[in-house]
Amino acid sequence: MAEGTSLVSVVIVDDHAMFRRGVRAELESAGRGRVSILAEAADVDEAVAAVSEHRPDVVLLDVHLPGGGGVEVMRRVTASGAVPETRYLALSVSDAAEDVIGTIRGGARGYVTKTITGPELVQAIGRVAEGDAVFSPRLAGFVLDAFSGSIDVAAVDEDLDRLTEREREVMRLIARGYAYKEVAKELFISIKTVETHMSSVLRKLQLSSRHELTRWASDRRLL
Known part of the structure; x- marks a missing residue:
């Protein structure tokens, strides 16, 4: 998808309604003309259904969710074979190594924390939609350490x-x-x-x- 040629479609997955509303507001403000929000979901079942129905370019995915977590969402959607082109960007309060590494191993293309600003999140979504891997700087170190063997x-x-x-x-x-x-x-x-x-x-x-x-x-x- 060439930048600027079309909207990046997004599904927001988080179990806190207030946070989902905040992310939606930030994206609608900072991402006007660049991001289109198709749906929201609060748990694994809702997320799988929303991704399967709307086939978004990018799923903003919380790591810890009722029903099995973000990795379970990716596993079930992938197993269904319904939307192989959808990419996942983890957006989580957790910056723990096991969450970052586990989520990337589960299929996410990036991982950013909830301290990210609206414009930064819009940029991250666009990059993930293009196929890039996106990480907050400290979190990128976890992934590199995992692949280099520094973390067992x-x-x-x-x-x-x-x-x-x-x-x-x-x-x-x-x-x-x-x-x-x-x-x-x-x-x-x-x-x-x-x-x-x-x-x-x-x-x-x-x-x-x-x-x-x-x-x-x-x-x-x-x-």
Whole structure:
């Protein structure tokens, strides 16, 4: 698709309605004449249906979604064979190495964080539509490290597979230095539940303290 010759059609996939509205508003403002938003979706099932129906050029895809996550959306759409020409750009609050690498391995052409500006996002969408790979600078380093062998992706995946989704969230916040009370507030759970998850994380990873957890997470580029 030559730039400027036609609109890039987009489907926005995110489980937070307020965020979807914000992205739509940014794209309609910064991308006027360049981007056309065809539909929105809040979970895996809605996303698969929307992509199959509208056949967009680009899907703006959140990593963590009800029903299996962004990778599951790509897997199911690809398995259907319905829209092989659609490209995926991950747009996520997460900048963790395992999310970036896992999403790229799942088929995304790029990965940017939600701190991106409207004009930058329009540019990223256009580049992905053209077939380029687009990453925020720090995230590109994760991908390069994974391919160069600096990050043992298989080992990271194996370790994280032991943890539930909630345990991963607790692990990452604790490793970043959050207090139990702050984690509870961030995840809308009780302090007792945070303590239970933390005990489970340490046991599954065979670690003895939050200091060891922080070092473990840092070594694997998960912070």
